[in-house]
Amino acid sequence: MNGMTIPDLVEAAAARHGERTFLTVDGTRRTYARTRTAAATMAGALAARGCRPGDRVAALLSNRVELVDLVLGCAWLGAVVVPLNTALHGRLLRHALDEARPRFLYVEEELAARVKETGYAGRVWVTGARQAPVPHTGKALDPHPSRPGDTAAVLFTSGTTGPSRGVRCPHAQFAWWGRNVADSLRLTSADTLYTCLPLFHTNALNALAQAMTVGASVVVDRRFSASRHWARAAETGATCVYVLGAMVPMLLAQPPGPGDRAHRVWRGLGPGTPGPLWETFRERFGVTLVDGFGSTETNLVIGSVPEDCRPGYMGTVRDGFEARVVDAGSACVPDGVPGELVVRTARAHAFATGYVGDPERPLGAWWRTGDRVVREADGWFRFVDRLKDCIRRRGENISSYEVETALRAHPDIAECAAFPVASELAEDEVMVAVVPRAGRSLEPAEVARHCAAELPGFAVPRFVDVVGQLPLTETGKVRKSVLRERGVSGATWDRHG
Template identity: 85%
Template sequence: MNRMTIPALVDAAAADHGERAFLTVDGTRRTYAQTRTAAATMAGALAARGCRPGDRVAALLSNSVELIDLVLGCAWLGAVVVPLNTALHGRLLRHALDESKPHFLYVGAEFADRVTEAGYAGEVWVTGSPQAPVPGVEQALDPHPSRPGDTAAILFTSGTTGPSRGVRCPHAQFAWWGRNVADSLRLTADDTLYTCLPLFHTNALNTLAQAMTVGASLVVDRRFSASRHWQRAAETGATCVYLLGAMAPMLLAQPQGPGDRAHRAWRGLGPGTPGPLWEVFRERFGVALVDGFGSTETNAIIGSVPEGCRPGYMGTVRDGFEARVVDTDLSDVPDGTPGELLVRTDQEHAFSLGYLGEQARESGSWWRTGDRVVREPDGWFRFVDRVKDCIRRRGENISSYEVETALRGHPGIAEAAAFPVPSELAEDEVMVAVVPRAGCQLDPADVARHCRGELPAFAVPRYVDVVATLPLTETGKVRKSVLRERGVTGGTWDRCG
């Protein structure tokens, strides 16, 4: 069995770490040896229900032992797991099912009605029912002889700039994620990893591979709670936590208290955290944030380490990867100039095979990320914007990320999103949606005045919406497509009005 497959990871970790604690989720605790047994017997349970190597098994399950058993059991059997966003329903759920075309669908009882409404006609297993596959009930199977480049999972993109797309992720991509991120975070067998991010996305799903790579323990919670995050970190004994950029401001917005540092965590993966918050976060919580660049389609390409971070920068290119910054003609731009990030790797099968409905991508080819970045002369990369989120106004390119960073410096703003709306003069106007901090009353004119002191005149927002919440994905990313579609309304403040 090739060591760059998921069954190989499970098998090797069980052999090396046997009775060490591996997983705690939903009240269930498992050692590495018990996890191997669960994967092998879950494969038997799936096979007993007619699932075969290559079949696709979709899952509409919250973070739970059932979902982890399904992920590992499918890999053991050679089937393909398709974890679906639990926020999906109606048209969006139909889209994901139509795209992935699963042979079977495993759903939590709380989501069963959604599947009926979406019109799925295949075989459905509901948690707690006699039909649900359960590890240990059927005979254990030997692992299927999967190859590193065989598809292990179909993961859907966040859909922040358009419809979600299904990404075909091979076995080796997960193995490389485990190695690359474990190295960046300096993980060891003495660590306890704590994540409350959803397992239907790369960030959380790959904590399984990170833990197995070094023999660490992993604790998975169902969801993020800003008010209880550090309490849970303390209760679980976490030494490493996993955040997304939007979560750091939420944690800093909580009232200060003795629990801020009453935990063992000393570093955390926090991609997308605004640069001005890094030192504030470390001083308050005692946690050094590590940034980096990776995506569902690729791997941990750019990164830093806890002892060598630069606030506001993603890091430098990691061994085994290459990166270019290019213009619209795909020609390299000088250092210090924004452009689209292109990446490639010589780590075999470290990238996805491509999107559903497309031919497999050629190994070693350049991948267009759709992200605008700046490469500094010393090799450090700074994120500027998504290419689709770039705002073009009066001949100037405006980074929505930089506008948002300026807005977060306003004492009354808890969160913000900047996005383009059509201008009567062609190109775009800058519009922002801002969420006030608890107990604050925001004056849109004051928001604009604040921006004038932080931004060039062409980047100062014309339109301001004060809103209670921003539309978010399950991983805390702002759905800017929703904001752009809503656009200027009767309640929008207009600086030129």
């Protein structure tokens, strides 16, 4: 399959778009032609240091040009890049290194001490203000003849519900991501994509593939800033943005101002945006958020387009993919009934081949997503909850997502999370953690009264924590495993107390 490896993407984009700007990151601007050269010379530099096709090269780097060069250089050489979450340290960093077993590790100077503490025995390269990066003085190599199904990267899942796992992502998976999301967002060569999401996760990495697919430009910032987001979008000339998790409510929690619409952005990728926030976001910022379902293991299986969105819905199944909603025994449930989403694809190598250490999944196998969804009779899919986040109380299944949607309707709540904790009756109780808007205060009893007006009685939270912030992943997802482990404390308000 021609055109379905990462070097194929790089070469085709360089041939078509040459001196057009592809990437702006960390103060560096790269044309498409210069990006091809950087990939080839990085591959040469890696080879000169003993790296060979199939070797795994881990990276503990923030959003900087060296990480982009490493991703593309490894793909060019036929090696496997393993970008690691820069927040990892101690036991969790050891876990990731033990899972991935890289031969080499490329790390920022400021993070090098963390690697030393793990006892990692492979070769370490350090980059930073006082350290030279892996030089691009190696001989420029021709691209390795990788196949579309060969592993290009090992990406770790977010670990929001348990230990993160390393996912084997083939070359063609990135090519399909680029095609599918570019089509869903209606991207063209006239677009500038702006992301502040980390390059060690699928979303930002695939923004690079989307740009290459259509010849667009992509601007990558180091981190998300709610107060500066729209100013940065304006400064970069962005026409499309990427928002995940808590980013939407955090942006809406900012004081309104003239910068809300002083930009060129008119659409963005915003998976999982609650329905009530979708219209508010569009009215305030002038940005239509396109929803969809995809994961590190899969692709854009379900999606919508800017001209056909339905608030609170992920969309419909895209060409080349299949989706079912099943019960615990894998039998399909009727439309309108919640169940687990399972997906598969007819697109060759559009999905991951499995997890590190597991056997390869056969092409066309069904993938259990762990998401609880509803399929409507007209084919639109609605997210209900993560199966592990579902709360079981008094014989009823309670969606933490729906509890959070009710909480967000409160004018003084900026962020929130609902999760189960054990009760005295060998079932779950509903607990919520809420963050007040800036300059506002929250009384737990008022939070419970608000929920009682919005939710059935069995779903009203028993426990309420008012907190300054929620534990988040680098992509803005709430770490509910941390909240569940913390549970009820002496400062927690108890509706039955």
